[in-house]
Amino acid sequence: MTTLPTSTQKKLGLVIDLDTCVGCHACVVSCKGWNTENYGAPLSDQDPYGAVPSGTFLNRVHSYEVQPEQGQAALVHFPKSCLHCEDAPCVTVCPTGASYKRVEDGIVLVNESDCIGCGLCAWACPYGAREMDAEEKVMKKCTLCVDRIYNENLPEVDRVPACVRTCPAGARHFGDFADPESNVSILTAERGGMDLMPEQGTKPVNKYLPPRERDRSEDVDILAPFLDPVASEPKGFMGWLDKALSTMPGGQ
Amino acid sequence: MHPAPSVIIFSTMSGIGFGLLVWLGLGHPGVTGFSAFVFFVVAYLLAVGGLIASATHLGHPERALKAFTQWRSSWLSREGICAVAALIVMAIYGMGLVFFGSRWGFIGLIGAVLSLGTVFTTAMIYTQLKTVPRWNHYTTPAMFLAFCVSGGALLAGQWSEAFWLLLLTAALQVLVWVRGDTALAQSGTNLATATGLGNMGGVRPFEAPHTGPNYLLREFAFQIGRKHAQTLRIIAFVLAFVLPLLIILLPFNHFLAGVAVISHIAGVFASRWLFFAQAEHVVGLYYGARSV
Numbered sequence: 236m237t238t239l240p241t242s243t244q245k246k247l248g249l250v251i252d253l254d255t256c257v258g259c260h261a262c263v264v265s266c267k268g269w270n271t272e273n274y275g276a277p278l279s280d281q282d283p284y285g286a287v288p289s290g291t292f293l294n295r296v297h298s299y300e301v302q303p304e305q306g307q308a309a310l311v312h313f314p315k316s317c318l319h320c321e322d323a324p325c326v327t328v329c330p331t332g333a334s335y336k337r338v339e340d341g342i343v344l345v346n347e348s349d350c351i352g353c354g355l356c357a358w359a360c361p362y363g364a365r366e367m368d369a370e371e372k373v374m375k376k377c378t379l380c381v382d383r384i385y386n387e388n389l390p391e392v393d394r395v396p397a398c399v400r401t402c403p404a405g406a407r408h409f410g411d412f413a414d415p416e417s418n419v420s421i422l423t424a425e426r427g428g429m430d431l432m433p434e435q436g437t438k439p440v441n442k443y444l445p446p447r448e449r450d451r452s453e454d455v456d457i458l459a460p461f462l463d464p465v466a467s468e469p470k471g472f473m474g475w476l477d478k479a480l481s482t483m484p485g486g487q
Numbered sequence: 488m489h490p491a492p493s494v495i496i497f498s499t500m501s502g503i504g505f506g507l508l509v510w511l512g513l514g515h516p517g518v519t520g521f522s523a524f525v526f527f528v529v530a531y532l533l534a535v536g537g538l539i540a541s542a543t544h545l546g547h548p549e550r551a552l553k554a555f556t557q558w559r560s561s562w563l564s565r566e567g568i569c570a571v572a573a574l575i576v577m578a579i580y581g582m583g584l585v586f587f588g589s590r591w592g593f594i595g596l597i598g599a600v601l602s603l604g605t606v607f608t609t610a611m612i613y614t615q616l617k618t619v620p621r622w623n624h625y626t627t628p629a630m631f632l633a634f635c636v637s638g639g640a641l642l643a644g645q646w647s648e649a650f651w652l653l654l655l656t657a658a659l660q661v662l663v664w665v666r667g668d669t670a671l672a673q674s675g676t677n678l679a680t681a682t683g684l685g686n687m688g689g690v691r692p693f694e695a696p697h698t699g700p701n702y703l704l705r706e707f708a709f710q711i712g713r714k715h716a717q718t719l720r721i722i723a724f725v726l727a728f729v730l731p732l733l734i735i736l737l738p739f740n741h742f743l744a745g746v747a748v749i750s751h752i753a754g755v756f757a758s759r760w761l762f763f764a765q766a767e768h769v770v771g772l773y774y775g776a777r778s779v
Binding site: 238253260263287288289290291292295296297298299300301302303304308309310311313315324326327328329330331332333349350351352353354355357358359360361362363366367369371372373429430431432433434435436443445446 | 488544545546547548550551553554555556557559560561562563564567612615616617618619674675676678680681682683684687688689690691692693694695696697699700701702703706707768769770773774
């Protein structure tokens with residue numbers, strides 16, 4: 236059913252820390268690895284070793300340069316995947332009921348056996364979170380690793396989305412936003428977690444933590460005193476040597 | 488947006504086909520027998536031909552029946568239902584005209600309303616998308632409906648109505664173009680809101696997530712040069728409106744009437760191509776498209 240639930244029991248989602256992300260794309264690779272051999276159709280590649288390779292990915296990392304009015308530019312790595320919006324426009328446009336948002340945990344999923352591959356859900360998503368698989372001709376999107384997070388065959392430490400498990404910088408956090416005491420709720424509150432394109436009215440569940448303010452040059456002067464000349468006016472033996480050398484040809 | 492031929496052929500042909508059905512349903516021209524048969528064949532070829540063209544753009548057309556289930560939320564589902572209902576009702580109405588020589592006016596009226604409804608629901612598929620500010624406006628369904636009834640009037644040989652409707656459609660077309668050109672800038676969505684980094688400073692794409700193309704770039708990042716767009720707009724405007732209007736003003740002649748119809752359809756094709764090709768999807772912002 237493509238009408239949205241009025242509320243969901245849980246609001247599972249991610250917190251992505253733009254301050255910590257180092258832009259290594261490990262989450263992109265682990266996402267593709269897990270999701271190509273688990274839930275639903277594989278994530279195909281076209282011409283993978285040829286001149287123009289292209290493929291389906293559920294998570295991609297952009298990089299942006301931010302230039303403040305004063306001071307140095309900052310480089311921000313920006314991972315982007317489905318935000319599992321509360322008011323998901325991709326769900327309501329679906330003509331077949333293939334797209335849906337789960338009442339129990341708020342995950343937005345595609346029932347691939349109902350998908351006619353019309354592409355309208357991807358048109359409705361402002362974030363580019365959905366990609367039509369060129370091989371299977373069905374819409375693929377982040378499942379929040381629904382086949383990991385409840386999977387009792389996995390060790391407990393692995394019951395998080397593949398991107399979160401793999402991130403070497405700890406820039407991705409998984410949890411329940413409906414619980415104000417959860418790790419993700421606390422992080423969002425403490426660090427001022429923000430929505431992407433709030434004006435689109437999608438109410439994303441996933442939050443992004445803005446980069447922390449950078450140290451300014453006058454604040455990092457701890458080592459500077461050690462770089463000052465040790466003796467500006469040489470005395471004693473060094474003073475005699477300085478004078479003697481200055482009288483030699485080429486000295487001054 | 489990628490101007491997919493299937494969708495452009497669909498919306499142009501179906502629009503004019505359903506437009507002709509609207510006029511036939513209202514009894515203009517009041518034809519019966521063989522001439523009614525010819526009119527209905529033309530209308531159905533255009534309307535159904537367009538629908539078949541649109542089905543070719545589906546990844547899994549064999550599951551298309553499922554698309555009739557979600558009318559409560561989906562404009563695409565409503566469009567499918569409206570189109571099938573219009574074609575069935577108009578077939579019953581046409582049967583009366585062709586085989587019984589009698590005009591069942593009430594059925595014709597319902598068929599005309601459903602035909603208009605089909606074009607309206609088609610337009611709403613685009614209008615509902617906040618992600619494409621150029622489309623997300625009431626002028627989109629207004630323009631689709633105006634093209635539908637003016638093209639239909641031209642095809643139905645309703646010269647005097649066609650004249651005024653073409654003038655109205657031409658005015659709407661200019662309005663849509665002028666408003667559309669600033670729609671993205673006025674929508675408030677830009678790279679700063681897309682990344683949430685706007686209050687740190689000016690945001691500029693540094694490195695793309697992938698070096699090759701992908702679905703998003705193929706589907707949403709299509710861009711045409713401003714110069715080509717202006718030339719195409721002039722061609723579309725002359726073919727769709729100026730030439731047919733001039734022909735209407737001349738004394739009636741069957742050959743020229745055919746030229747007017749063909750010219751109009753070619754103009755609508757050009758206009759519809761621009762409708763897609765010039766539409767800016769906000770996901771392009773992430774890739775640095777149209778950044779200001």
